[in-house]
Amino acid sequence: DQQVKQNSPSLSVQEGRISILNCDYTNSMFDYFLWYKKYPAEGPTFLISISSIKDKNEDGRFTVFLNKSAKHLSLHIVPSQPGDSAVYFCAASYSRAGKSTFGDGTTLTVKP
Amino acid sequence: NAGVTQTPKFQVLKTGQSMTLQCAQDMNHNSMYWYRQDPGMGLRLIYYSASEGTTDKGEVPNGYNVSRLNKREFSLRLESAAPSQTSVYFCASSEGNDRRGGRYGYTFGSGTRLTVV
Numbered sequence: 289d290q291q292v293k294q295n296s297p298s299l300s301v302q303e304g305r306i307s308i309l310n311c312d313y314t315n316s317m318f319d320y321f322l323w324y325k326k327y328p329a330e331g332p333t334f335l336i337s338i339s340s341i342k343d344k345n346e347d348g349r350f351t352v353f354l355n356k357s358a359k360h361l362s363l364h365i366v367p368s369q370p371g372d373s374a375v376y377f378c379a380a381s382y383s384r385a386g387k388s389t390f391g392d393g394t395t396l397t398v399k400p
Numbered sequence: 401n402a403g404v405t406q407t408p409k410f411q412v413l414k415t416g417q418s419m420t421l422q423c424a425q426d427m428n429h430n431s432m433y434w435y436r437q438d439p440g441m442g443l444r445l446i447y448y449s450a451s452e453g454t455t456d457k458g459e460v461p462n463g464y465n466v467s468r469l470n471k472r473e474f475s476l477r478l479e480s481a482a483p484s485q486t487s488v489y490f491c492a493s494s495e496g497n498d499r500r501g502g503r504y505g506y507t508f509g510s511g512t513r514l515t516v517v
Contacts, residue, residue: 292442322505331404331490332443334505377442379505386431386450386494387458388506390442 291315292380294391302399307365309394311378314359318380321354322388323363326375335376336363368398402426406491406509413481413516421476421512423491431494432474433506434458434466436487443490449474481516488513 293312301307313321319340324332338345338352338361345352351364365372375395381388404425413419425432430451435443435458445458447466455466463485465477474493478485492506 294442297440324505324508329510331492331508331510332506333508337505387433387445387448389445389459390435392440392442 289314290391291318292378292389292391294376294378294394296394297392298395298397300397300399301368303370304367307363307368307372307396307398309363309365309376309378309396311361311363311391312359313361313380315380315382315389316359317382318389319383320381321352321361322379322381323350323352324377324379324390325372326377326393332377365396368396370398370400372396373398404491404493404507404509406489406512408512409510410513411515413478413514415482415516417481418477418479419481420478421489421491421514422473423475423509424473425491425493425507426472427493427507428471429493429495429507430471432468433492433494434464434474434476435490435492436460437490437511438487446476446489481514483516486514486516 322337323335326332336347354361375393377393378391379388407422433448434446449455449468452471467475489512491509494506
């Protein structure tokens, strides 16, 4: 039973437009949600997180939205840049457990 | 540079051989983790250490052992490698198993690409 799902394996957008990456989860105990970005042959790097008590968190071009009732979160990148082309992983954790569960990732391609 | 260092970066093993993957962090983080990533899949947790002196199984612990040598170092051992363990292994660290760790996420190493033939 996969607790964190990213149903779109890939996404392609034009430079300057908005990229929206989606993630669904099943475990209501999760209280922190995170997004990571991964380039080939590198480890993932942390992008942005959101607590379950919030519904939005912004950091520059990146915004994460959380809909707890739907158990859904999304990452918005505006405007998208070619350097944003990477694999994006959604992850969820609950603070007592101290570990994160990852989705399978979405490959974002931003075309110039 | 501060961060998580993994060695080796690449390794080829024969079935049945053993090896230890090394991981060290210099950020004074309490928690450390070992994940594996198979092609087209996300990261799956093998083992983790919430603090120095403790280790716990993750989602896919079979065939692996770990040692939290001190606060800085967390090693992963394959006692008898199998082709199913061909994967990319990532070590990560975080500030702890509380909301601070959740807020700031993990810092990952660059990975060890392991092939078992």
